Amino acid sequence: MASPVFRGKAITYGDDVNTDVIIPARYCTSFRAEELALHCMEDLDPEFLKKRRPGDLIVAGNNFGCGSSRENAPLAIMGAGIACVIAKSFARIFYRNSINIGLPILESPEAAQAIAEGHEIEVDLGAGRIRNLTTGASFTAHPFPEGIRAIMAAGGMVGFVRARLGVDAPAQPGRERKRSQG
Amino acid sequence: MGMTIAEKILAAHAGVPVVRPGELYFAGLDLVMGTDVTTALSAEVFAQMGAQRVFDPDKVALVNDHFVPAKDIAAATLAQTMRRFAERYGIRHYYELGSSGICHTLVPDEGLVSPGDLVVGADSHTCTYGAVGAFATGIGSTDMAAAWALGESWFRVPETFRVIFRGRLPEWVGGKDLILRVVGDLGEDGARYKALEFVGDTIETLPMAGRFTVCNMAIEAGAKTGIIAADDATREYLKGRATRHGVYHRPDPDARYARTLEYDVSGLEPMVACPYSPANVKPISQVEALPIDQVVLGSCTNGRVEDFRIAATILKSRGVHPKLRLIAIPGSQAVFRQLLYEGIVAVLAEAGATISPPTCGPCIGGHMGVLGPGERGLFTTNRNFKGRNGHPTSEVYLSGPAVAAATAATGKITDPRTLMG
Known part of the structure; x- marks a missing residue:
């Protein structure tokens, strides 16, 4: 898989950003990313939608995405055009959800500490490298465990399960024959 | 090992x-x-x-x-x-x-x-x-x-x-x-x-x-x-x-x-989580007497028969404070039936509670008791994040059913031990 490189401005938040403020439950009767995006972060930061540009990054403190299991949260962030979330640490369900749906996330306490609002950031996702183009500083994110890399390599959980179920495997000649006979 | x-x-x-x-x-x-x-x-x-x-x-x-x-x-x-x-x-x-x-x-x-x-x-x-x-x-x-x-x-x-x-x-x-x-x-x-x-x-x-x-x-x-x-x-x-x-x-x-x-829990006070985090916890003595607009009894945290028994004991013969709304939400149809059989639904309804069908409802700001701008609630639920339970300027305090019932009776955050002697 080609290693994607993102470049965008940082939008920064503090610790314990919960999924209720990322996308309030009152909007979770939808799970369409583009609909959820219209209300992303509105209770925490009403300016978010105005200031973010497609390709920007969210940079946050500890425990990003804590609280409710709602997958609508990473979907809302994706729908808002955010290319990547960098945090000191992620809450575990948000972490899983992001890997599963293919929202790029990187854990780097050093980067999250050093990046300020508006800094120009470049991320090499495959290498886990974060460069602060504004200050020149460079960081390496925590590597993903092997089992999680396998899900990422499949493009997310849908591809991973399709491979496990063998649904994309070319039909075997034996089976073909059976079907035509039946 | x-x-x-x-x-x-x-x-x-x-x-x-x-x-x-x-x-x-x-x-x-x-x-x-x-x-x-x-x-x-x-x-x-x-x-x-x-x-x-x-x-x-x-x-x-x-x-x-x-x-x-x-x-x-x-x-x-x-x-x-x-x-x-x-x-x-x-x-x-x-x-x-x-x-x-x-x-x-x-x-x-x-x-x-x-x-x-x-x-x-x-x-x-x-x-x-x-x-x-x-x-x-x-x-x-x-x-x-x-x-x-x-x-x-x-x-x-x-x-x-x-x-x-x-x-x-x-x-x-x-x-x-x-x-x-x-x-x-x-x-x-x-x-x-x-x-x-x-x-x-x-x-x-x-x-x-x-x-x-x-x-x-x-x-x-x-x-x-x-x-x-x-x-x-x-x-x-x-x-x-x-x-x-x-x-x-x-x-x-x-x-x-x-x-x-x-x-050592033998001296533990009733605890209350203050806005906007379930980890912003204080003993009740530090938040007592704060006026409350609405109390919610229920949720996956405290919507069981035992929770409503506690509330009924406190609210029986007391009634809900006239300036406060009490919403009681049995955790399931089976819980609701049991509350009916035990006469607890009657006690709560006579006290002035609104009884809701089993639902997560106001715990996630869905329905059945969402808070308006600047309103202050005390819920027996599990989260009080900004905007979770209603308008982003509303505030929710979290407690157990005894504090919630005592608060419903007085209109302000109340230690059940002072109310019940």
């Missing part, structure tokens, strides 16, 4: 003799639980995965609880999608209005979780089932679809924190006060990716309702799960409910704990 309960359950389900924290395993599941708010997305993803069948229709539960009875057309559509999925795939444990309830009240009461089980649910409070000695944790919708298709999920083995409670709980102090104290001490991410194992004589004598409350809020400190060793009280509770016997794991004497917290 021995194993904690969480490690033993993961090892048993991963098919290995021993697991160690940090290791990653695919492990077989005993139950996969979803609700009306998370299942529709899972159904769509399940189709994208090309799956033809769920791994075991007897190990899937689908529960109408979050936005029911349907709060609007969009919510009705979500429930409809879940209903059709249940029909199409022959889901055995599908719960429709009239026999449903809040998933974490309903699922253990229906006997769907046994000690030693490995359970995932597309709801963060799935950790509640740790109260029957299971390893249960929350997941998202895509993970749930994968679990339906594969019958297993990946788990990173968490380190375990041991939380020891010793001593006799004072009157009007219960499970909610125990867990609020712990969440307050740990902070919102103090137990991130850890398992919490609750032990000690206080836990051993704590009734099942209180144990569910304690395990329910493990996630509020970031924990992956909260577990209480199954014992005779668990066995008694499961009698006539569970069809499987289960495995009654106990931690090995030489199990390794990343951290141990110890509490």
Whole structure:
């Protein structure tokens, strides 16, 4: 898989950003990313939608995405055009959800500490490298465990399960024959 | 070196003799639980995965609880999608209005979780089932679809924190006060990716309702799960409910704990979590007398019969303060029936409570008591994040049912011990 490189401005938040403020439950009767995006972060930061540009990054403190299991949260962030979330640490369900749906996330306490609002950031996702183009500083994110890399390599959980179920495997000649006979 | 309960359950389900924290395993599941708010997305993803069948229709539960009875057309559509999925795939444990309830009240009461089980649910409070000695944790919708298709999920083995409670709980102090104290001490991410194992004589004598409350809020400190060793009280509770016997794991004497917290609870005050975090916990003496607009009794944390018995005892012959709204939400249809039989619905209604059908409702700012601008609520729920329960300028305090009922009677945050003498 080609290693994607993102470049965008940082939008920064503090610790314990919960999924209720990322996308309030009152909007979770939808799970369409583009609909959820219209209300992303509105209770925490009403300016978010105005200031973010497609390709920007969210940079946050500890425990990003804590609280409710709602997958609508990473979907809302994706729908808002955010290319990547960098945090000191992620809450575990948000972490899983992001890997599963293919929202790029990187854990780097050093980067999250050093990046300020508006800094120009470049991320090499495959290498886990974060460069602060504004200050020149460079960081390496925590590597993903092997089992999680396998899900990422499949493009997310849908591809991973399709491979496990063998649904994309070319039909075997034996089976073909059976079907035509039946 | 021995194993904690969480490690033993993961090892048993991963098919290995021993697991160690940090290791990653695919492990077989005993139950996969979803609700009306998370299942529709899972159904769509399940189709994208090309799956033809769920791994075991007897190990899937689908529960109408979050936005029911349907709060609007969009919510009705979500429930409809879940209903059709249940029909199409022959889901055995599908719960429709009239026999449903809040998933974490309903699922253990229906006997769907046994000690030693490995359970995932597309709801963060799935950790509640740790109260029957299971390893249960929350997941998202895509993970749930994968679990339906594969019958297993990946788990990173968490380190375990041991939380020891010793001593006799004072009157009007219960499970909610125990867990609020712990969440307050740990902070919102103090137990991130850890398992919490609750032990000690206080836990051993704590009734099942209180144990569910304690395990329910493990996630509020970031924990992956909260577990209480199954014992005779668990066995008694499961009698006539569970069809499987289960495995009654106990931690090995030489199990390794990343951290141990110890509490003597004999002097514990009722606890209250202040806006906007369940970890912003104070003893009630520091928040007393704050005026409250609305009290909500209910949720997967405190919507059980025992919680309403406490509330009824306090509200009987007192009545709800005229400037305050009290909304009582039985956790399930079965809880509601029991409250009727015991006369508790009558006591609460005569006191001036509004009785809601079983639902998550106001706990997630859905319906049945959403707060307006600047309003202040005191809820027996589990989260008080900004905007969660209504307008972003509203505020919610979290407490147990005794504080909630005393507050409903006086109109301001009240220590039940002063009210009840």
